Amino acid sequence: MFSQKVAQQSLRRLAVQQPFAMQSMMRASPVAIALGKNIQTRQVTSSPNTEDPNQILVKQRLARPIAPHLSIYKPQIGWIGSSLHRVTGFALSGTLYLWATAYLVSPAFGWHLESASMAASFGALPLAAKVILKSTLALPFTYHCMNGLRHLMWDLGRGLSNPVIIKTGWTVVGLSIASAVGLALI
Known part of the structure; x- marks a missing residue:
């Protein structure tokens, strides 16, 4: 009962607002309406354009604006970290995989990558070179470890506000440099 009233009211509104639409519905038979044959259609227009559709798409892509990505943002410790x-x-x-592969194939190529020869060659370096080499190797390791703890904290849902992200970011940088220098001086 209610659905019939709703249908009658909507047909009355349609008759008042668009009388020609009602006439086309009245001319169509119920079978045509049920089969969807009374749908208004538009004639197909074709253009004499014989250009390849893929080339048209390439031209359209070249005309699109380019997103500025990171170049418009002020560098922040969060995304840099x-x-x-x-x-x-x-x-x-990557360094671990390369070193392990080189260590495994070294006997086949006659390379001397065993521990004794590595320790002897490192021991022959001057003190400044040792500290620089050890710092260079220790800094990525310490940074990745310290920042990994920061990411684990974020995974727990802690420290996600901007002030905390900035503080922990600079703390990670400081601790990483200090621990890398400490490891290099050992």
Whole structure:
């Protein structure tokens, strides 16, 4: 009962607002309405354009504006720290895989990468070179470890406000440098 009233009211509104639409519905048979044959259609227009559609798409893509990405943002410790975390993780794992592969194939190529020869060659370096080399190797490791703890804290839902992110970011940088220098002086 209610649905019939709603249908009658909507047909009355349609008749008042668009009388020609009602006439086209009245001319159509119930079978045509049920099969969707009374739908208004538009004639297809074709253009004499014989250009390749893929070339049209390429031209449209070239005309699109380019997103500025990171170049419009002021560098912040949050996203710089996260980016460096990924870079150091990639560098550490890549270095480990390269070193392990070289260590495994060294006997086949006659390379001397065993511990005794590595310790002897490192021991022959001057003190400044030792500290620089050890710092260079320790800094990505310490940064990745310290920032990993920061990311674990974020995963727990703690420290996600801007002031805390800034404080922990600079704390990670300071602790990483201090611990890298400490490891280099050992």
